[in-house]
Amino acid sequence: MDRNELFNRLMQLENNVSRIHEDMQELKSLTVALVEENVALQIENDNLKTLMNQELETTPVQRISQTQEEKKTPQKKQLQSREYFATLYREGFHICHDVFGKHRNGQDCIFCMDILNNKL
Numbered sequence: 001m002d003r004n005e006l007f008n009r010l011m012q013l014e015n016n017v018s019r020i021h022e023d024m025q026e027l028k029s030l031t032v033a034l035v036e037e038n039v040a041l042q043i044e045n046d047n048l049k050t051l052m053n054q055e056l057e058t059t060p061v062q063r064i065s066q067t068q069e070e071k072k073t074p075q076k077k078q079l080q081s082r083e084y085f086a087t088l089y090r091e092g093f094h095i096c097h098d099v100f101g102k103h104r105n106g107q108d109c110i111f112c113m114d115i116l117n118n119k120l
Contacts, residue, residue: 036093036103043088089116 085095089112094102096111104112 032103036101039091040093040101043091047084086116 088101089095089104092104092106094100094104094109094112095115096109098111099109
């Protein structure tokens with residue numbers, strides 16, 4: 001095997017490794033996106049299950065009185081929303097408008113912090 005052939009094979013191998021690395025990065029990005037979506041869906045599913053269980057546990061008369069009470073005190077609903085946003089943020093997701101629901105990768109976001117500080 002001469003030097004040119006050896007060099008050509010080495011270059012092919014390097015190109016192959018580069019392509020594999022790019023494929024791995026793409027798969028990693030897709031995996032992160034899927035995990036983020038899965039966590040968000042799990043949280044939403046848990047919240048819906050909780051709401052459904054609360055609905056099933058209440059009688060029609062209680063539902064009417066709860067509806068009337070909610071109209072009188074909308075602040076209770078706001079507190080639940082704020083707690084939900086705080087929970088999402090603690091679990092590592094953005095709650096700011098631009099990138100809502102994306103994973104923060106352990107970094108704080110000043111926009112999310114602003115929302116938490118102003119609304120909580």
